[in-house]
Amino acid sequence: MGLRTTGGRNGAAAARVIDRPSRLMGRVASFLDQLVVRMDIGPRADDPLAAVEPQLRRFLNEADGAACMHSSMPGRSIAALVAGGSPRYVLKIGQADDHPLRNEAEFLKRTAGMALSFRVPDLTYADVVGEHYVVATHAWRRARFAGMLTRNELLGITEVLATAGPGSGSLVHGDLAPWNILRTPEGIGVIDWETATFADQPLRDLIHYVVQTGAILRWTDVPTVTRELTHPRGLVSELARRLGLVRSQADEAVHAYFAGLPPVGVRQVQRFRDGVATAVGIPPVR
CATH class of the missing domain: 3.30.200.20 (Phosphorylase Kinase; domain 1)
Structure with a gap:
């Protein structure tokens, strides 16, 4: 450091x-x-x-x-x-x-x-x-680490990102994760926009947040992450409904996310990602 x-x-x-x-x-x-x-x-x-x-x-x-x-x-x-x-x-x-x-x-x-x-x-x-x-x-005054967002907070942020791009595209933060979200007296703030892009990936930031809370921080386990990604009442399905997307589009977004993940050198992170990928029916990426 x-x-x-x-x-x-x-x-x-x-x-x-x-x-x-x-x-x-x-x-x-x-x-x-x-x-x-x-x-x-x-x-x-x-x-x-x-x-x-x-x-x-x-x-x-x-x-x-x-x-x-x-x-x-x-x-x-x-x-x-x-x-x-x-x-x-x-x-x-x-x-x-x-x-x-x-x-x-x-x-x-x-x-x-x-x-x-x-x-x-x-x-x-x-x-x-x-x-x-x-x-x-x-700099923001009295900013602090946000911790795990509530369901409504996460859906609110990702819905805004999904509809903030030009035309029908999305504003994709690229690394929406707990370490890039702060709480301030004036509201939640999102920092570190280094990998941001405009793309037609409205569910990508939500999927990334859910996966990273388990893979990196160990705040959730494989079954919990899998449920949020695939269950009809999970976070991904809820955001898809808010955006007018059908279930097949949500499934395609989950598959595309894991297909695009490069291998990582940290064994426990790779093992967690592979566990979720297998649970949702995607062959682990090597």
Whole structure:
């Protein structure tokens, strides 16, 4: 992770903006890290953004606390700036040829004018800075990990996405999962639009969310995920009805999702996906 902060209360406030693990042990470790930062114990960085600082001075001048950490994406970092303990900006710093990050900037511009029922980060800056491509958004105050969405919340978000594309297409987030959803005082927010696209895949985000809660987070088991994907009263069938789709179209969407999944190196994730695929009658992808 490599968390670097300016230390003290403001450094801890900045760390809370970007260090929000979805797993329980990760949340415990994150809490302890932020406590150490708040107490100003251990190493600190007076300027966590030194590598790209000159061109980002206008953001830094507004902040009195900062934190920066390595992203799960190779070659990328994420930073937060706070002022007076309140979040101001979130910055994603990638290589100049970071195409997913550029895609996120493009979709944040596009979604800015859409009437969505959930929050999307407000893009304030996106450009090449030296050898980096930087995307800056306004940070949300008091944002926290959303946890498992309720049935109505998930159906509400995915129904909006399914009907938000141009013409009859859909706005596909691409990685709609618990770790990309936050709760704020102003409502639910969806972040990390790096794999977003417009496509005729109205059920894809819902299917992905359901599968990921079991495959990655282990919040649900194979029978539960299978039921939500295939049962007439499951989530996929319910969203299909809301969108005016028939059962065969829902089945085709489930099959297409698993057919398009590349193999993963984490054995338990692959085993879970294979278990669901087998249960819905799809040969495991190798």
